[in-house]
Amino acid sequence: MPWSLRMLMYITLVAIVLQFYVAFKASRAITIIAGWSKKRSRITAAAIWVWIVLYPVAMIGSHWLNFDGVSRRFQHANLLLDALITYPYWIGVIMAFQAAMLFIVSDAIRLLLFPLYRKHKEKWLKWNAWIVIAILSAGTLYTAIRIYTDTFTVSTRETELPVASLPAELDGFRIVQIADLQADGRTNGSKLDRFIDEVNRLDADLILFGGDLVTSGLDHIETGAAAMGRMKAKRGIYACLGDHDYFSDSRLVTASLEKNGVTVLNNVATLVPVDSAFISLTGLTNVYRTRPSEVALRTVEQQRPRGPINILLTHQPSFEIVKHAVENDYDLVTAGHTHGGQIVLPFPFFLLTPSSFETDYVSGFYRVGQMMVSVTNGLGLTLAPVRYRAAAEVTLIVLRKSK
Secondary structure, X not given: OOHHHHHHHHHHHHHHHHHHHHHHHHXXXXXXXXXXXXXXXXXXXXXXXXXXXXXXXXXXHHHHOOOHHHHHHHHOOOHHHHHHHHHHHHHHHHHHHHHHHHHHHHHHHHHHOHHHHHHOHHHHHHHHHHHHHHHHHHHHHHHHHHHHHHHHOEEEEEEEEEEOOOOHHHOOOEEEEEOOOOEOOOXXXXXXXHHHHHHHHOOEOEEEEOOOOEOOOOOOHHHHHHHHHOOOEOOOEEEOOOHHHHXXXXXXXXXXXXXXXXXXXXXXXEEEEEOOEEEEEEEEOOEOOEOOOHHHHHHHHHHOOOOOOEEXXXXXXXXXXXXXXXXXXXXXXXXXXXXXXXXXXXXOOEEEOXXXXXXXXXOEEEEEOOEEEEEOOOOOOOOOXXXXXXXXXXXXXXXXXXO
16 A cells, blocks of 8 residues: 555544544534434434545545555645545544643533533533534634645745855845645645746846655656756755655656756756856755765865855755754754644644754754754645645745854
């Protein structure tokens, strides 16, 4: 079974437990408020749950039955299928996690205040029923709107990077950082156009691409590379490769990028000349299939020219790479890979997302000593065809001479 289907199955199995709990609370609330019988309320809740799980059933079932055409249809944007099956599933998963946490808190309060609850049981149950319905109604509406906004719009995250002894030629230098283009059946056409327009609007001096040109296969390599070729930067576009480029074909991805005017850095350092100054730029290939060895890192550092600003471009913002960058006096590390979490669930005191179990650097800007780590959310999608609280984005970093 492909990795994506295995992950979908695991997510569904966990979500089912939470959805059962949420459905129980919802059916009980409906019984109290609407006066329905328990049987009618439970049948209604069960029908909604069956509708929600149609997506994983269709995807996993078609794989087991060798009906590959079914899963391929779901992997391409289809307004009817998405509206009726795909998005209801992901809204249901997200809502199950969030609503279940709130309901658990409510149940915990009831247990802590059990003597008071027992004394005012009827009032408590009625008020609790209204709270349950309000959470599910408002939460579902908010989740649907937020998914649509985060998935189909592109935002820009901006910051300034102060650098000591920065030459005048580099003061105000504009670096546009992008990653995870992931051209595929969903990320193409007008969606790519909007992303390109946003990049070009920022009037970049330099564009750094953190890898993942495509999601899988060979069909969209030229589409992704052509999109990169339409981006404009005064001092060029530089890239490293990402995990999905290796899942696809790293040599074809490299060739296609370079054909479209993008320089690919594979464990190598280079100079980016800017008038009489220059930027030292190192590209490290840091993906699941190939990590930079100690020998490769030493070799890169031995041949790397130190500049007034030193930038490390990589795909995965792993702890080891950040540590290496700090030890070798880089000013900036740029990375992608995480999609900003792609689906981020707000919990008390922290944000829950799978990326948080892999790295401390999930989204945005981090200070590590005197160095900045910048992780951009990117554009494309992995596993889930949606984003939630991790909008697609372009990152702009403006160099400034520190005062």
